[in-house]
Amino acid sequence: MGLFNFGHKTFRHGxxxxxxxxxxxxxxxxxxxxxxxxxxxxxxxxxxxSKIIVREGQEVMRGQLLAEAGGYVSVPLHAPVSGRVRxxxxxxxxxxxxxxxxxxxxxxxxxxxxxxxxxxDWQAATPEExxxxxxxxxxxxxxxxxxxxxxxxxVPEGKQCEVLLLNGIECxxxxxxxxxxxxxxxxxxxxxxxxxxxxxxxxxxxxGIEANKKDAAEHxxxxxxxxxxxxxEVVPVKYPQGSEKMLITSVMGKEVPSGGLPIDVGAVVVNVxxxxxxxRLLPHGRGIQERVVTITGPGVKKKGNYLIPVGTPLRFVLxxxxxxxxxxxxxxGGPMMGMAVSNLDxxxxxxxxxxxxxxxxEVHRADKVYPCIKCGxxxxxxxxxxxxxxxxxxxxxxxxxxxxANHNLMDCFECGSCSYVCPSNIPLVQxxxxxxxxxxxxxxxxxxxxxx
Amino acid sequence: xxxxxLNISTSPHLKLGVSxxxxxxxxxxxxxxxxxxxxxAFGLSVFLLLVTSTxxxxxxEHLLCRWSGKESTVSDWSAVITGLLLGLTLPPxxxxxxxxxxxxxxxxxxxxxFGGLGYNxxxxxxxxxxxxxxxxxxxxxxxxPAFLEGRxxxxxxxxxxxxxxxxxxxxxxxxxPLSAFKFDGVAADSAxxxxxxxxxxxxxxxxxxxxxGGIYLVxxxxxxxxxxxxxxxxxYVLSGIMHWVDAEAxxxxxxxxxxxxxxxxxxxxxxxxxxSPLTSKGxxxxxxxxxxxxxxxxxxxxxxxxxxxxxxxxxxxxxxxDSALQNRVYGTVKKAKAA
Numbered sequence: 001m002g003l004f005n006f007g008h009k010t011f012r013h014g015x016x017x018x019x020x021x022x023x024x025x026x027x028x029x030x031x032x033x034x035x036x037x038x039x040x041x042x043x044x045x046x047x048x049x050s051k052i053i054v055r056e057g058q059e060v061m062r063g064q065l066l067a068e069a070g071g072y073v074s075v076p077l078h079a080p081v082s083g084r085v086r087x088x089x090x091x092x093x094x095x096x097x098x099x100x101x102x103x104x105x106x107x108x109x110x111x112x113x114x115x116x117x118x119x120x121d122w123q124a125a126t127p128e129e130x131x132x133x134x135x136x137x138x139x140x141x142x143x144x145x146x147x148x149x150x151x152x153x154x155v156p157e158g159k160q161c162e163v164l165l166l167n168g169i170e171c172x173x174x175x176x177x178x179x180x181x182x183x184x185x186x187x188x189x190x191x192x193x194x195x196x197x198x199x200x201x202x203x204x205x206x207x208g209i210e211a212n213k214k215d216a217a218e219h220x221x222x223x224x225x226x227x228x229x230x231x232x233e234v235v236p237v238k239y240p241q242g243s244e245k246m247l248i249t250s251v252m253g254k255e256v257p258s259g260g261l262p263i264d265v266g267a268v269v270v271n272v273x274x275x276x277x278x279x280r281l282l283p284h285g286r287g288i289q290e291r292v293v294t295i296t297g298p299g300v301k302k303k304g305n306y307l308i309p310v311g312t313p314l315r316f317v318l319x320x321x322x323x324x325x326x327x328x329x330x331x332x333g334g335p336m337m338g339m340a341v342s343n344l345d346x347x348x349x350x351x352x353x354x355x356x357x358x359x360x361x362e363v364h365r366a367d368k369v370y371p372c373i374k375c376g377x378x379x380x381x382x383x384x385x386x387x388x389x390x391x392x393x394x395x396x397x398x399x400x401x402x403x404x405a406n407h408n409l410m411d412c413f414e415c416g417s418c419s420y421v422c423p424s425n426i427p428l429v430q431x432x433x434x435x436x437x438x439x440x441x442x443x444x445x446x447x448x449x450x451x452x
Numbered sequence: 453x454x455x456x457x458l459n460i461s462t463s464p465h466l467k468l469g470v471s472x473x474x475x476x477x478x479x480x481x482x483x484x485x486x487x488x489x490x491x492x493a494f495g496l497s498v499f500l501l502l503v504t505s506t507x508x509x510x511x512x513e514h515l516l517c518r519w520s521g522k523e524s525t526v527s528d529w530s531a532v533i534t535g536l537l538l539g540l541t542l543p544p545x546x547x548x549x550x551x552x553x554x555x556x557x558x559x560x561x562x563x564x565x566f567g568g569l570g571y572n573x574x575x576x577x578x579x580x581x582x583x584x585x586x587x588x589x590x591x592x593x594x595x596x597p598a599f600l601e602g603r604x605x606x607x608x609x610x611x612x613x614x615x616x617x618x619x620x621x622x623x624x625x626x627x628x629p630l631s632a633f634k635f636d637g638v639a640a641d642s643a644x645x646x647x648x649x650x651x652x653x654x655x656x657x658x659x660x661x662x663x664x665g666g667i668y669l670v671x672x673x674x675x676x677x678x679x680x681x682x683x684x685x686x687x688y689v690l691s692g693i694m695h696w697v698d699a700e701a702x703x704x705x706x707x708x709x710x711x712x713x714x715x716x717x718x719x720x721x722x723x724x725x726x727x728s729p730l731t732s733k734g735x736x737x738x739x740x741x742x743x744x745x746x747x748x749x750x751x752x753x754x755x756x757x758x759x760x761x762x763x764x765x766x767x768x769x770x771x772x773x774d775s776a777l778q779n780r781v782y783g784t785v786k787k788a789k790a791a
Contacts, residue, residue: 012782017466173466245782258783329459340460356465363459364467370528371570373472376676376730385779389730408781416464423472424570430462 011249014238015381015417017173017336019212024296025176027304029184033320034081034106038311039091039347040066041101045140046147047073052102058085063115063286066102075138075148078287080309081106092346094332094339104311117285122194130199130282137281138288138350143167143178143242143271144333146351149278152270153199155263162266164202165251166193166275168209168216169235169242172334175354177292180305181273182209182216186223189272191279193230200268204229207272208251210237239336240415244269246383258411273353293317293348297331299324299357308348315344317355328363331356336416366425378418378428384411388418388428395431403432404439412436472569475674475725476529482665483536483720489661490654494544494596495603497611498654502539504548508555509535516564530569534558537577537720540655541713541760542584545596545608549615550588554580574767575724578760585760594621595628595651628652630712631756639703645710652712659715666719678735679728680718684709686743694751702751714746717759727767734770734777741773742766 043049050067054060060079067077083106091101120133135150155161166189170178182189193205209217211234221232235241235250245256247269254265262269277288289309296303301322308317314330331338332352348355378388386408394403403409409432418428491499513531517524525531535555542551558580566572585592596608613619629640629650640650648658656662669675687708694702708714722728722742729738742762749758 015468017468249782255783258781260783327458329461329465331463331465335463335465337463338465339463340458340465342458342460344458358465363461364465364469365461366467368471370472371568373475373570373725374728374730375475375725376735379730379779380732384782386781387730387778390774408784411781411783414463420464420466421468423468423470423475425467425471427462429464433462 009250009253010236010238011241011246011383012385013381013417014240014246014383015420016237017239017420019237020174020296021176021179021212023174024294024303024305025179025213027176027180029180029292029305029307032306032308032312032317034309035312035316036106036108037086037313038080038083038104038106038309039101039313039345040077040080040104040311041091041093041099041347041349042067042070042077043093043099044077044146044310044349044351045075046145047071047075047151049100050074050077052088052100054085054088054102056085056088059083060085060104061115062113063289065287066104069135073148073151075135075140075150076287078138078289079104080289080311083107092343094341094346094349096342114286114289119283119285120195121283122191122198125195125198127199127201130195133282133285134195134199134278137278137286139274139277139281140350141271142273142277142291142350142353144337144351144353146349149270149274153196153268155200155268159263160266161200161202161263161268162204163252163268164193164196164200164205165247165262165267165269166205166207166272167242167244167247167269168207168213168272169247170213171210171237171239171242172336172338172354173239174296174356175294175334176296177294177305177353178272179213179216181276181292182213183219185276185280186220188276188279189220190223190225190228190230191283192275192277193228193279195278195282196268196270196275197229202268204231206230206251207232208247209234210241211235212237240383240417243383243413243415245413258408288350291348291350291352293352294354295321296354297356297358298362299327299359310348310350312348313344314341314346314348314355317348318344318357323357324359326359326361327357328360329358331358336420337414366427369426370424372424372426375423377421377423381417381421383415383417384408384413386412388432391435392426392428392431395435400435400438401442403435409435409439470674473528476533478669478672478674479720480529480532480536482669483533483540483655485661485664486655486658486716487536487540489648489658490540490544493598493648493657494654495600496606497596497603497608498544500548500607500611501542501544501546501551501654502536505539505542505551505555506532506535508552509538509559512556512559513564516560525569528569530563531559534563534576534580538580540716541577541581541653543592543595544598544651544654545594545610545621546654547591547610547613547619549613550584550591553587554584557583570726572726573771574764575721575727578721578764578767581760582764591619593631596621598649598651598657628712628756629707630750633703633707633711634750634756639707640711642704642706642710645707650711653716656713656716659710662715662719675723676725676728676732676735678732679723679739682736682739683718683722683743683746684714686740687714687746690744690747691751694747708747708750712750712757713759717763718742721759722763722766724767727770729770729773729777731774731777731779733779734773737773737777738766738770741769
């Protein structure tokens with residue numbers, strides 16, 4: 001309803017799915033039990049897999065390096081528990097395929113103290129040292145994308161970062177990890193901001209928070225350290241505001257150019273939990289070993305926000321919290337963009353922000369797919385103002401190149417708003433995911449043909 | 453624990469939960485007050501007319517699906533809308549067999565020939581009505597007075613006319629308010645028009661109940677309010693200017709709004725989602741175009757009423773409006789070139 005956007009700045013369109021956050025947003029973060037056997041894929045991030053540097057049978061200490069970065073767009077992997085490397089083999093992953101990983105057997109009675117290395121002082125360190133430190137700590141975007149943070153922070157030659165934008169939006173329904181982190185780890189966040197300001201050269205930082213987390217916004221505002229150029233900006237609740245582009249528009253009133261990056265409008269966006277991790281780990285030279293995960297959904301008995309070691313198998317997690325008998329689907333991440341898992345032997349990775357269990361009662365099954373009735377609901381929902389209705393028809397005719405060339409298909413970041421509103425149950429975002437994959441494949445094939 | 457298998461599905465795992473048949477069903481609900489008033493005003497004949505046109509549309513849809521080997525799409529309620537809407541646009545004592553033919557044509561030619569729900573270029577009910585107007589020009593312009601004594605016990609003789617026989621009319625009221633104005637220069641009272649105390653097509657007379665239905669659909673987010681608002685505003689402003697220029701020759705804007713099929717057309721016909729544009733901008737252009745055509749046809753055309761042709765013409769250009777007025781894609785300066 002573009003005619004009535006007075007007062008608050010916001011992005012165009014978007015949707016308002018039921019939030020379901022009150023079920024866990026009052027529950028403090030609790031340490032989760034250690035599973036007897038951890039499953040650690042070496043590819044928990046976007047980019048090159050980490051290179052394993054331990055051997056089978058080797059005893060490792062908590063925090064010790066298991067695998068080093070496999071390149072620039074890659075991060076190392078640290079041991080989440082003290083234990084013994086039982087096996088190096090293919091492990092199941094969320095995507096359904098097996099990929100190389102480490103089975104780590106925890107020592108049941110070990111003290112689990114953490115190995116520390118030389119810390120990095122934010123005042124003394126150079127921007128390059130901070131970026132290196134962030135990579136060494138194995139840090140990736142904890143909001144769910146799992147993109148190596150040091151790569152994102154590297155401001156390209158000729159560009160300038162004016163604003164460091166901290167993403168505390170958490171627009172996915174059900175998830176409350178960032179909310180709890182902001183309430184409980186304010187000091188870590190501010191320490192992280194010091195590192196990030198230095199690394200990016202930004203003059204100021206803005207923390208963007210949706211209006212359904214006012215307590216977190218107030219808590220952070222009250223505790224801003226003297227002299228730290230940080231402001232907190234509360235924006236109206238609307239999905240998918242947590243997307244970088246939407247957040248930038250809501251807070252800064254600018255649009256990231258199509259095909260561009262936030263730095264093109266002078267911004268670098270970092271998730272608040274990632275920032276807290278940087279602030280906590282870098283001063284001690286530690287690596288990331290655990291993360292906060294919201295475990296919730298109608299099928300979960302002991303809902304909550306848990307600090308869970310990376311590599312903990314899903315089966316162990318669900319057994320610990322207890323699930324309903326008529327469990328139907330389990331999602332990693334939020335309900336809008338998260339992935340339904342087919343196998344409980346996969347594990348929590350660095351990018352897992354939530355585990356949702358739905359029973360048969362809540363799972364929405366499209367009993368019938370109707371033809372597109374051109375109602376325009378998707379057009380009014382798409383935060384990028386794409387035309388999902390028309391692209392859905394084009395996808396049916398496999399006109400992928402047309403979609404990419406004339407309808408900005410590749411801009412779609414698959415938020416799922418179009419599918420959410422579609423009365424005809426057309427799996428629009430799934431069409432676009434598939435179409436994007438085809439376009440990428442064709443482009444790669446073309447490139448290869450040109451190089452031969 | 454975990455004895456059962458897990459299901460997998462693609463994201464998003466949440467759904468707004470309003471389905472296409474919900475929308476269609478609610479459109480039918482929204483038309484019921486106006487339909488009930490039509491039966492109240494014109495009696496048994498209109499009851500039979502609405503039942504016939506609706507049943508014929510549903511039957512046609514069902515049989516066409518069966519013959520073409522598809523699953524019947526009757527349960528999506530769109531055929532009910534087409535049939536009922538067509539019935540509401542017909543004169544109260546319209547012969548039932550003609551209404552039956554109209555409904556068959558509306559569904560078969562207006563909808564099924566294009567590929568069924570979602571593919572129709574024109575509002576199917578209006579396609580049916582346009583064919584009826586061409587085929588039976590006398591019957592479709594022969595009006596019947598409202599609120600006759602004994603309208604609940606007697607059926608107009610023309611209603612039961614046998615197929616292909618010349619219908620006989622028993623109580624002919626010379627004219628609708630629009631034709632009375634066009635040909636005799638007599639303007640009806642606007643309050644009577646709004647309340648439906650005049651003659652006209654079965655369901656078009658009570659503007660208030662039609663608006664009520666529209667408000668219900670807008671409140672349930674099942675209708676784009678911009679369409680009726682832009683049509684009615686355009687008609688009001690344009691006819692207001694003309695009335696101001698020459699109050700003798702041109703009727704008042706209130707008369708224009710509440711007379712004839714404008715309200716029914718603006719609320720229930722022009723808003724056919726399939727045949728109207730997608731974007732908010734496009735929808736406004738579409739509405740203004742309809743309003744403009746209505747005023748032009750009514751004031752300067754040969755016909756007293758122009759809503760049907762105005763909407764059909766706007767339906768035809770709606771895809772072009774869409775491709776010309778795509779939303780500006782986020783992060784782009786120029787509009788994405790439409791295919």
